[in-house]
Amino acid sequence: MVKEQIDALRRELEQHNYNYYVLSQPTISDLEFDMKLKQLEELERQHPEYADPSSPTQRVGNDINTSFTQIRHKYPMLSLANTYSEEEVRDFYERVRKALGEEFELVGELKYDGTSISLTYEHGRLVQAVTRGDGEKGDDVTDNVRTIRSIPLRLHGNYPDSFEIRGEILMPWEVFDALNREREEQEEPLFANPRNAASGTIKLQNPAVVATRKLDAYLYYVLGEDLPADTHLGNLEAARTWGFKTSDAVRLCRTLDDVYDFIRYWDTERKNLPVATDGIVIKVNSLAQQRALGFTAKSPRWAIAYKFQAERALTRLNSVSYQVGRTGAVTPVANLNPVQLSGTVVRRASLHNADIISALDLHIGDMVYVEKGGEIIPKITGVDTDARILVGDRVGFARTCPVCGTPLVRIEGEAAHYCPNENGCPPQIKGKMEHFVSRRAMNIDGLGSETIDLLFRNGLAHNVADLYELRTADLARLERLGDKSARNIMAGIEASKQVPFERVVFALGIRFVGETTAKKLAYAFKSMEALSHATEAELTAVDEIGGRIAQSVTAWFADEANRRTVERLAAQGLQMCLTADQLQAHSDRLKGLTVVISGKFARHSRDEYKTLIERHGGKNAGSVSAKTSLILAGENMGPEKLKKAEKLGIKLMDEDEFLDLIGEE
8 A cells, every 4th residue: 555655656656757847837836746755755765775865865865975987889979070150051051952863851959058968778677867968988876867857867758778868957047146156145156057067066976966957858769679769850749758857949940041140039038048159960860861960979960959059248347356276366356337238137247368458458437348168168359449449548457466476477488467475365275275185186175166265264273294293182172163064074184095196297286287287296206295396397207297287396396385385295104105006007018109099999998008008108199190100990990091191101009019018917
């Protein structure tokens, strides 16, 4: 009896979810829905033997942190070739017509601006959700995707036993604006656009947080061995009957003029949509014709993306303010009269640097053109000089740091101005600590920008090394923390002492030393001691380390304050050299060799092979040239690369030969 009651409630709530999130036609109030959901939660709590991961109660996610595993795509997730004009669309149409030599139909769809996802369903249930990744493999984000209410956990109707469906995960404009308002109130960095917000959210480690972000999804392509229709549009229509949210903005186009009409309509109408779009997609409708057209190395020949031109608005420049980053770079920001642009109200725009300000000849009070290139961060692209009447002073770049008052400097050959007071300028100090604790660096949970600011304002941390001298009692007395949060932070700080050496190098925040560069430096010099004494000549001898990076590294270690920081970190037990296991896994077997990878492989992915090449002292290259030493050739090697390799007499090596060369299995 209880089992039947639970099943009935689940079916009812699933239908209400579908009505609300897919059809946008709710039949009960939010209160009624919540009461039924609570009833189901209580029944499931009392009867755990009837637990089901597809239950509507699981939409809220759990608070278990998970790391993502890499999953190889059954069908590669290729990107689409982009076009920007109707002439290029016509060229695509003509290529398809000539290649097929028969009549064909096209399908026009909106190109949603979110993060791509591939969903696998078995026996009508969602079993896996994987991001695009590198196109060959992506991250398993199933737990996070289960929280998105427009994605069905269980299907209805006559669906295939096993299939994939792909689409775009989105953050609606309304949700995006609310999230950024909340982050602004808490003085956290704002998301640049809904795409970044959606992408960042789906990669969060905590599904419960993902559930609060109210993500949405549109599905647009079905793959499988036993599909219900022989056309793309037919399968989309079938998918809607199974419970998927597919776009209403889909049109069957039988002529090129139909395609142009679709483009022109949505170039204007997209501004009224609740989610971000950046173009349209045109696909050949027949699956048989898609197969006949095939693929290039990067994209299908049967589809193309038309990108809309950036939207532009005219508004008044009220003032210019300046922001200081963790490296001391000072960025000018234009403060504007609010103006609607690409679905959001824009009040500020980046001016980038002094050269751009000078080139624009800006005056306070000018009417300026603002664009969102690709719907991203607004920027000023021009001035309406005809409207320049009774304007204020010409905008000149700041001479001193807007925070600490230190005179700014400009390094020869660089566009940016810097505040040189890196150990005394508050935004630089806090920015360095935020970078140090970030996920890709020391990965210390609980130390976000707000907490870093609390530590700074309370005199508990003015240097990254100070973090390792914190005490639980010091943290617990801070506002919004308490004993539990304090203990979690202290545990995260202690755990960070096991972070590998190459990430410690990255965490130091040396200008121009990103993740990849930090790794190269770590493996080239093997210890912080050796790196700190390296000369510019020794540094530039390392693959891809140029003069600018070398100068930055030597200047950083020449600073006495930085050397003291490293000494303090070492005394606290951070990893200051490569481990024996790391050293053992490396060799010089490919030293001096440049390797190009081409084709598909059975034993390792392309990224794994790139890592192996670097691990054994080699250099990766993307194209074949006279400098190429050998080509790691897999199945379906690119014909152009093969042709060039034969012309230059470059050795081709298969997987087995290559792995034997480097001594790997």
